Amino acid sequence: MTEAVEATRRTPGTPCWASLMVHSLGNTEEFYTDLFGWEYEPGPEQLGKYVRAMLDGQEVAGIGEMPPDRHLPVAWTTYIATDDADATAESIRSCGGTVAVGPLDAGIAGRVAICSDPLGAVFGLWQADTHLGTGMQGAPGTPVWHELVTQDTSTVGKFYEHVFGHEALAHPTASADFDYLTLLLQGRPVAAVHGVGRSLPHDRGPHWMTYFEVEDTDAAAAKVVRLGGRVVQPPREGLSGRLATVADPEGAVFTLVRSRR
CATH class of the missing domain: 3.10.180.10 (2,3-Dihydroxybiphenyl 1,2-Dioxygenase, domain 1)
Incomplete structure (x- = not known):
């Protein structure tokens, strides 16, 4: 990833x-x-x-x-x-x-x-222009993945294909119960679309999720709580590694990930 x-x-x-x-x-x-x-x-x-x-x-x-x-x-x-x-x-x-x-x-x-x-x-x-964006990737504390969480992937996947030239490819384990597209450019995965149907959070609606690399997902999630944030979804194994969805003290939601390498 x-x-x-x-x-x-x-x-x-x-x-x-x-x-x-x-x-x-x-x-x-x-x-x-x-x-x-x-x-x-x-x-x-x-x-x-x-x-x-x-x-x-x-x-x-x-x-x-x-x-x-x-x-x-x-x-x-x-x-x-x-x-x-x-x-x-x-x-x-x-x-x-x-x-x-x-x-x-x-x-x-x-x-x-x-x-x-x-x-x-x-x-x-x-x-x-002269500013080229994120200067380092992959190290702890950096954004390493972006995933769109939405109702379903069918319509919105076509939108990103048309606007940005993505190739939307169903994940190999996709099924009626797991609606997931990987967005590729020149054969490389750059983002994903996850259709969650009625499980979409009502307080947020469809949203892009930013994943930040950490050395230890469980320890980082516990630290979020100590710093005044909260755990939205506890540490778990995901497609890309061990994940935890958390929120900062003002409520901004993001995902911690210890990527598989």
């Missing part, structure tokens, strides 16, 4: 960045520093109060603070790489998706937009 994402991360159609908007930037910074060892540098001025999370001098994610009058859901957003944000935004609209913000310039970071697919899952577009 990790190796495939590393090899194609900046190719158009691949998840290339994960970003989080919160109400209290300082408290959130402390949580992720304690959990992942992140340090921070200022982000593009056009994005307001925004920092870039760093590990060993390399960028791994972004965190911003919402204006006091904004009361949006706190959630990690997966950004998908594109060579032309404006053209991709038009394709999203024509295929039944929505472009909520942008495309707009973000200084040296390039051009970005916030969109949603036909079933409502929010994701970002990123047309990189």
